[in-house]
Amino acid sequence: MGAVDRRxxxxxxxxxxxxxxxxxxxxxxxQDVLNVPNPSSLYLVAVVxxxxxxxxxxxxxxxILSFALYNFLFVExxxxxxxxxxxxxxxxxxxxxxxxxxxxxxALQRRRADEAVAxxxxxRSLFQVSRALATRASTPDVLPEVVSILxxxxxxxxxxxxxxxxxxxxxxxxxxxxxxxxxxxxxxxxQRTPGDAPARWGRVxxxxxxxxxxxxENDVFRVRIEAGAEPYGSIWALRPREDxxxxxxETRLLAATADQLxxxxxxxxxxxxxQAAEVARKSEELMSALLQSVSxxxxxxxxxxxxxxxxxQPGTPLSEEDQRESADAIxxxxxxxxxxxxxxxxxxxxxxxxxxxDRDVFELxxxxxxxxxxxxxxxxxxxxEVALAAPPVxxxxxxxxxxLNNAIENAIKYTTPGTPIRVAASPxxxxxxxxxxxxxxxxxxxxxxxxxxxDKFYRVPGGPGGSRSGTGIGLAVVxxxxxxxxxxxxxxxxxxxxxxxxxxxxxxxxxxxxxDAS
Amino acid sequence: xxxxxxxxxxxxxVIEDDEETRRAVVRELHLRGYETAEAADAASAFRRWxxxxxxxxxxxxxxPDMDGLxxxxxxxxxxxxxxVILSGRYEERAKVQALEAGAxxxxxxxxxxxxxxxxxxxxxxxxxxxxxxxTGTIGIGPLTLDVARHLVTVGGRPVDLTPREFELLRVLLTxxxxxxxxxxxxxAVWGEAYQGEDSYVYVxxxxxxxxxxxxxxxxxxxxxxxxxxxxxxxxxxxxx
Numbered sequence: 001m002g003a004v005d006r007r008x009x010x011x012x013x014x015x016x017x018x019x020x021x022x023x024x025x026x027x028x029x030x031q032d033v034l035n036v037p038n039p040s041s042l043y044l045v046a047v048v049x050x051x052x053x054x055x056x057x058x059x060x061x062x063x064i065l066s067f068a069l070y071n072f073l074f075v076e077x078x079x080x081x082x083x084x085x086x087x088x089x090x091x092x093x094x095x096x097x098x099x100x101x102x103x104x105x106x107a108l109q110r111r112r113a114d115e116a117v118a119x120x121x122x123x124r125s126l127f128q129v130s131r132a133l134a135t136r137a138s139t140p141d142v143l144p145e146v147v148s149i150l151x152x153x154x155x156x157x158x159x160x161x162x163x164x165x166x167x168x169x170x171x172x173x174x175x176x177x178x179x180x181x182x183x184x185x186x187x188x189x190x191q192r193t194p195g196d197a198p199a200r201w202g203r204v205x206x207x208x209x210x211x212x213x214x215x216x217e218n219d220v221f222r223v224r225i226e227a228g229a230e231p232y233g234s235i236w237a238l239r240p241r242e243d244x245x246x247x248x249x250e251t252r253l254l255a256a257t258a259d260q261l262x263x264x265x266x267x268x269x270x271x272x273x274x275q276a277a278e279v280a281r282k283s284e285e286l287m288s289a290l291l292q293s294v295s296x297x298x299x300x301x302x303x304x305x306x307x308x309x310x311x312x313q314p315g316t317p318l319s320e321e322d323q324r325e326s327a328d329a330i331x332x333x334x335x336x337x338x339x340x341x342x343x344x345x346x347x348x349x350x351x352x353x354x355x356x357x358d359r360d361v362f363e364l365x366x367x368x369x370x371x372x373x374x375x376x377x378x379x380x381x382x383x384x385e386v387a388l389a390a391p392p393v394x395x396x397x398x399x400x401x402x403x404l405n406n407a408i409e410n411a412i413k414y415t416t417p418g419t420p421i422r423v424a425a426s427p428x429x430x431x432x433x434x435x436x437x438x439x440x441x442x443x444x445x446x447x448x449x450x451x452x453x454x455d456k457f458y459r460v461p462g463g464p465g466g467s468r469s470g471t472g473i474g475l476a477v478v479x480x481x482x483x484x485x486x487x488x489x490x491x492x493x494x495x496x497x498x499x500x501x502x503x504x505x506x507x508x509x510x511x512x513x514x515x516d517a518s
Numbered sequence: 519x520x521x522x523x524x525x526x527x528x529x530x531x532v533i534e535d536d537e538e539t540r541r542a543v544v545r546e547l548h549l550r551g552y553e554t555a556e557a558a559d560a561a562s563a564f565r566r567w568x569x570x571x572x573x574x575x576x577x578x579x580x581x582p583d584m585d586g587l588x589x590x591x592x593x594x595x596x597x598x599x600x601x602v603i604l605s606g607r608y609e610e611r612a613k614v615q616a617l618e619a620g621a622x623x624x625x626x627x628x629x630x631x632x633x634x635x636x637x638x639x640x641x642x643x644x645x646x647x648x649x650x651x652x653t654g655t656i657g658i659g660p661l662t663l664d665v666a667r668h669l670v671t672v673g674g675r676p677v678d679l680t681p682r683e684f685e686l687l688r689v690l691l692t693x694x695x696x697x698x699x700x701x702x703x704x705x706a707v708w709g710e711a712y713q714g715e716d717s718y719v720y721v722x723x724x725x726x727x728x729x730x731x732x733x734x735x736x737x738x739x740x741x742x743x744x745x746x747x748x749x750x751x752x753x754x755x756x757x758x
Contacts, residue, residue: 331630
């Protein structure tokens with residue numbers, strides 16, 4: 001036990017004198033007024049009280065004082081320390097013995113209670129630290145909470161946490177105090193030992209550290225944050241110089257917190273690495289899926305264009321009509337390639353999350369009418385039915401136009417001439433939603449394929465093969481564009497027998513009245 | 519029409535950095551009877567501009583040495599020569615900015631030669647003078663708009679329009695075939711104070727379309743007012 005605390009001495013003096021005084025008074029009353037024989041055991045109460053307050057040594061001193069006081073004041077001959085009768089002497093010795101034993105027991109109880117409280121507090125602090133770390137988005141975010149827990153549950157003056165592999169290059173991310181952090185040439189560093197041996201504080205001298213010669217009234221403590229032999233940073237703490245080293249509980253709390261932080265930081269790092277690897281893997285996957293899906297669709301029209309361009313060379317014996325057909329073929333294939341490239345660009349924008357919708361109020365027949373007009377030559381004999389009576393929508397017109405193009409293209413691609421295609425708008429089931437449905441009377445898709453229809457590169461198994469079997473991009477673009485403009489998409493079986501694609505678009509807010517006198 | 523102000527063969531300055539595109543456009547323009555001058559960047563474009571003022575500028579927005587908007591502003595400081603923009607898709611904002619900076623129209627890449635020709639023709643025609651005839655009436659199909667009498671008729675029957683709808687139709691018709699941005703319509707019909715209230719334009723265009731459709735049972739005026747998504751409106755060009 002180190003230097004005796006002045007506060008503890010003061011407490012001992014107060015408790016011992018009050019309890020011994022009270023016991024002496026009580027014994028005097030019992031023995032001299034009420035003539036009770038030998039009430040010396042009352043002093044045991046004072047011994048217990050002092051032992052509880054001041055521990056074992058307090059109990060021992062109180063026992064000796066009780067022995068002396070009783071002997072001096074109440075044992076014949078009174079007011080001397082001599083004892084006349086041998087029986088009284090045995091009594092006195094018994095008082096001393098019982099006093100010491102009872103005092104010990106009381107002090108032990110007291111120590112256990114103290115320890116239990118300390119452990120409970122330590123457990124609570126650790127629990128708070130664990131919970132903060134378990135619910136973290138990222139470890140640095142919860143460090144301010146951690147330092148304030150440590151600050152309130154240890155007798156440290158100021159606590160901060162720095163992150164970084166090198167103590168001098170650490171970045172402080174949480175600090176219970178403010179102002180410049182003191183540096184010192186002498187630090188108490190917690191020396192961790194593997195196994196069960198308790199950690200110890202060790203003095204480390206760094207005469208060349210910045211600020212090493214500044215006089216400080218505080219000791220600087222440092223606990224390294226490590227995990228898997230990798231340094232992540234340190235917990236730093238200040239404590240007035242005249243205070244002793246942190247006690248076992250405080251040291252354990254600091255060490256356990258450092259361990260947990262180390263694990264959490266390591267997890268963060270591993271998660272970041274895993275995520276980076278996942279992103280790389282995904283983009284590689286995307287790339288190969290992309291190449292697989294478009295290489296065919298790119299090459300076929302290129303072949304057509306090259307062949308048609310060859311026939312247009314001067315000197316080829318081609319009728320004017322054949323020449324026109326070649327020129328038209330080039331035009332068609334270029335248009336096809338243009339749509340493919342547009343979709344690829346859209347898809348990459350969707351993937352990169354850089355689509356910015358520029359929303360404006362439109363009536364559906366305005367935008368849809370335009371798209372249908374452009375697609376009209378490709379509809380061939382498909383029977384098109386259009387019903388667009390619906391409230392105005394607030395969408396990015398380019399996105400909707402592109403989405404519609406793809407949805408209708410899709411319907412054209414998978415149906416034969418003569419099949420009905422219906423484009424219809426209606427107020428949606430929910431408020432503020434207008435539903436635009438593109439459906440066809442084609443073969444449709446199996447129910448279990450419906451949920452995956454908008455996934456990129458997804459092609460319905462057993463769909464039509466051939467040189468233009470689809471890239472699995474069009475409907476992915478539909479979903480990306482519609483969601484980017486605040487809508488939702490869904491695929492279902494159509495009443496016409498084929499596929500129905502619902503685009504739920506945000507309805508325009510009611511328009512403020514414009515005072516336009518007639 | 520109105521060939522009085524035009525030289526017999528109008529000259530088009532083609533400013534486009536991609537050589538293949540530029541040469542294809544130039545070939546096409548020669549075929550249609552235009553004279554051409556070429557420039558692959560803004561610096562040489564201004565040299566050509568100084569040597570000989572063209573009748574029309576065909577400008578690619580993505581030049582290597584200067585922002586297309588700056589090129590438009592610089593030309594506009596000196597002349598009202600019509601400027602038609604070549605732009606990529608997804609450049610609505612750039613298109614609107616270019617139009618607000620003084621460009622007359624745009625063609626989106628990849629464009630067909632017919633579309634390019636139609637735009638050039640309209641731009642040249644508007645440069646030659648307003649399309650209202652001597653008596654101050656503008657006509658297209660069965661539709662006539664009498665500016666002085668504030669009267670719109672379809673097939674001889676008057677159509678009841680509010681003052682704003684009339685103004686809207688007048689601005690669109692005087693720019694027949696040419697894109698009119700929503701911002702320009704707002705300024706012309708509502709005034710500067712309404713800047714940014716694009717939905718006013720949309721609401722009134724919708725009403726205008728409905729009234730014209732109701733007065734036009736034959737559907738001759740269907741799709742008269744074409745929406746250019748994200749940019750503005752254009753009245754179908756019927757002058758061939």
